[in-house]
Amino acid sequence: MDGRQGTFWGLGLGPGDPELVTLKARRLIQEADCIVVPKSSIAGESLALEIARPFVGDKPVLQFEFPMRRNERELAPYWAAAAAEIADRVGRGERVVFLTLGDCLTYSTYCYVLQELRKTLPESVIHSVPGVTSFAAAAAATSFSLGEKDERIAVVPVPRGDLGPVRRALEEYDTVVLMKVAKQLPAVVRLLQEMGLDGQAVFASHVSQDGEFITRDLASLLDNERGYLSVILVRRRGGDGR
Structure with a gap:
């Protein structure tokens, strides 16, 4: 994308009220080329996406399903698949944001995807934005x-x-x-x-x-x-x- 360096942002969106989304998270969503959201196998639309809807517009949204399980061996392929798609898009110069409920680094699926991304992306393109827990x-x-x-x-x-x-x-x-x-x-x-x-x-x-x-x-x-x-x-x- 015009030689631009891609970036990845993990955004904590708070507990549910769109007014609790930080100004920084809102801006990054609006500037993003692609929105990534986690989705449980038992829910309908991602709760994080529902919160962000007012700011997403017509941007492409990738929803990755993460089953409600605790066995890390079973979940690892899901984390790896999401990380691979994100890394590919960042490598092509896209600004990718990953939306999570609450704070992105507090008991969040984002933490596991982040671990996978660190295997392939430099730290300089990976960023996290805190949210209200x-x-x-x-x-x-x-x-x-x-x-x-x-x-x-x-x-x-x-x-x-x-x-x-x-x-x-x-x-x-x-x-x-x-x-x-x-x-x-x-x-x-x-x-x-x-x-x-x-x-x-x-x-x-x-x-x-x-x-x-x-x-x-x-x-x-x-x-x-x-x-x-x-x-x-x-x-x-x-x-x-x-």
Whole structure:
């Protein structure tokens, strides 16, 4: 493309509200030659693409499916295929942007595609733009202070099996952000009840999206399936974990 050097940008678009997309991310989308978005096998259109629609216009969009699995060996071919297409376009001088929910470097598929791209592209053409995380948006929506003075904060993905790592984080840190709650939601609620922390927690799902749900009544979630795209904020004292 006229001898121009191609570039690749990973863009965090925030949790869902288009007004939370940074000015830089918006500009880069508008300047891009090609838009790349991840798509899960269980969803319809990519949520990231829905957020960016007002800025995409008629630009070509490549949607890569990434199955909802945890086995890295099974997922590796999907990451490699996306990276190969991106690298080819960057090599031809295109400006390519990869859109993700939240922050692009926080529990994002982008991280794995980035690892693949570093095998073939120079660091000078690879860039990342931060976005508002779901837990920052949840804290703002509930005026929940994540940390004050010298308090310690932990961001913990909820494991599928034993909740020992979650218990230890809750015992050790002043504020704990629980992510990837999913089907473990009832078990996490029971653990918080056992530790006497359920009254100092906030549950939020689909923050700033259609279907947003926020509650402090964690007991109401015991027979609930709201764990997808959710976060739980837990604070041992004050701020207003209550």
